[in-house]
Amino acid sequence: xxxxxxxxxxxxxxxxxxxxxxxxxxxxxxxxxxxxxxxxxxxxxxxxxxxxxxxxxxxxxxxxxxxxxxxxxxxxxxxxxxxxxxxxxxxxxxxxxxxxxxxxxxxxxxxxxxxxxxxxxxxxxxxxxxxxxxxxxxxxxxxxxxxxxxxxxxxxxxxxxxxxxxxxxxxxxxxxxxxxxxxxxxxxxxxxxxxxxxxxxxxxxxxxxxxxxxxxxxxxx
Numbered sequence: 754x755x756x757x758x759x760x761x762x763x764x765x766x767x768x769x770x771x772x773x774x775x776x777x778x779x780x781x782x783x784x785x786x787x788x789x790x791x792x793x794x795x796x797x798x799x800x801x802x803x804x805x806x807x808x809x810x811x812x813x814x815x816x817x818x819x820x821x822x823x824x825x826x827x828x829x830x831x832x833x834x835x836x837x838x839x840x841x842x843x844x845x846x847x848x849x850x851x852x853x854x855x856x857x858x859x860x861x862x863x864x865x866x867x868x869x870x871x872x873x874x875x876x877x878x879x880x881x882x883x884x885x886x887x888x889x890x891x892x893x894x895x896x897x898x899x900x901x902x903x904x905x906x907x908x909x910x911x912x913x914x915x916x917x918x919x920x921x922x923x924x925x926x927x928x929x930x931x932x933x934x935x936x937x938x939x940x941x942x943x944x945x946x947x948x949x950x951x952x953x954x955x956x957x958x959x960x961x962x963x964x965x966x967x968x969x970x971x972x973x974x
Contacts, residue, residue, distance in 0.1 A: 805915050810947040812917050813838065813939050818876065818902030821889035826902055828945050835871035835968065836941040837861075839953060840918040842879035842932035843891045844925070849934045849953070850875070851895065857938060858896040859957035864964055868897055871964075876912065877903040878920055878932040940967055 807814035820826040828836070837857055841850035857873055865871045875892065877883035880903040883891075888901035904912065913920045918935035925931045937950035938960075948970070951963050 805911055807915060808945055810941075810945075812915075812950075813941050813947045814915050814945065816874075816876075816912055816915075817908075818874075818904050819880075819885065820900060820902045821885055821892055826900065828941075831872050831874070832945065833943045834869070835943060836874050836945070837871060837951070838874045838876065838916055838939040838941065839935055839937075840876045840878055840913055840916065840920075841934035842877045843883050843887055844879060844928045844931045846921075846923045846925075846931040846933040853934060853938075853953040854895045854899055856955065856957045857951075857953075857960055858898045860960035860964060861898045863957075863961050864968075865898075871898070873899045873938075875899055875901040876909070876918075877901060878909055878913065879903070880905065880909070940964070 805815050815828050817825060817827045839850070839853060839857075841853075843850070845851070854873060854875060861868070861871055861873070875895075877888060883901075883903050888903065892899040892901040903909070910920055913935075916935070916939050918939075919933060921933040922930050923933055934953060937953055939950055940948045942948045949963075949967050951960055951967075955963070
């Protein structure tokens with residue numbers, strides 16, 4: 754009769770010592786807390802707005818958005834660069850947003866090919882559907898000049914009012930609803946001062962011409 758096989762030291766995986774178990778549990782807890790903290794920070798940024806500051810502008814001013822990398826961006830993120838701000842959604846009424854963003858992106862190609870002077874800020878009014886990944890893909894589809902972001906509905910309403918942009922949901926047979934695009938890009942200078950608006954339905958050449966005019970004017974101090 755053959756007896757039970759004997760295990761050699763090489764056949765067994767040693768159980769972690771008491772100290773090893775404590776280190777392992779501590780590491781797992783730290784990783785879990787870090788993940789939870791990142792998630793909580795993103796959700797807080799999305800669902801809690803901040804007090805907006807007009808900086809004395811008739812149109813536009815400060816903003817805080819959840820950006821397309823699940824972080825947050827503010828007007829100060831882009832200080833030193835021109836900001837061209839457009840409101841809409843990836844599910845945009847009449848599919849108007851993509852052509853408008855592409856036209857402005859093409860205009861910037863002629864004025865700021867390296868992307869160091871100006872940036873397009875696309876604000877989604879549809880946070881329920883436009884999460885970080887969708888906004889990332891949408892912005893990349895348009896081009897490198899576009900940064901997309903969103904916020905909680907009540908914060909978006911305040912921000913849209915600050916930038917004189919309508920917030921309008923339109924019934925749609927295919928998508929249930931769409932969000933109407935704002936009619937103009939709001940142009941903010943590198944010091945976050947309002948400098949004008951550009952028709953969002955204009956051609957790339959017309960947008961480029963208007964941008965040259967606006968950027969060449971020195972504001973009164």
